[in-house]
Amino acid sequence: MGGGGLTQIFFITNRLLKIAGTSILHPLSRLFNLIVSSKQYPTAWEQADVVLIPKKVCSQFRPISLLPPLSKLFEKIATSHLTNYLNSHGLLSDSQFGFRRRRSSEMQLLLMAYHYSQALLRREEVDVVYLDCSKAFDKPPHSTIVTSLSSNGVGGELKDLLSDYL
Secondary structure, eight states: OOOOOOHHHHHOOOHHHHHHHHGHHHHHHHHHHHHHHOOOOOOGGOOOEEEEEEOOSSTTEEEEEEEEEEHHHOOOOHHHHHHHHHHHHTTTTTTOOOTTTOHHHHHHHHHHHHHHHHHHTTTOOOOOOOOOTTTTGGOOOHHHHHHHOOOOOOOHHHHHHHHOOO
């Protein structure tokens, strides 16, 4: 970000967080717990600096949102807690590879290639359909996401905070 932009609004940069190290853990923990208990995501943290990155086609750009460092840190911690909950309660399918740690798309392709080769060795027919659901996570209504989380046991302050965030 070059020292400017949103980081100056909050007076906290990634570099400052790194320098502060563990000495800032207690205040950040209190701040993050306050956010969760208030069930309201700070609106100032939703502001982003948008940078346009050129794609291969010169006339097309990919917008990248640069969020405040505290916002990114909070989201990373919340994502970790939610993912741990979903994993520990068996709510994620073993066949889901996208957006999961240690489960790359390359691993899924290797697994599928293995299954196809085994089927072909057994002289079985193999039919494959691949779908690319572009912007799949931009499409579902936020209320559907919150309802799904709620029906899978995610409730209370976290559900309300996620609802406010979305």
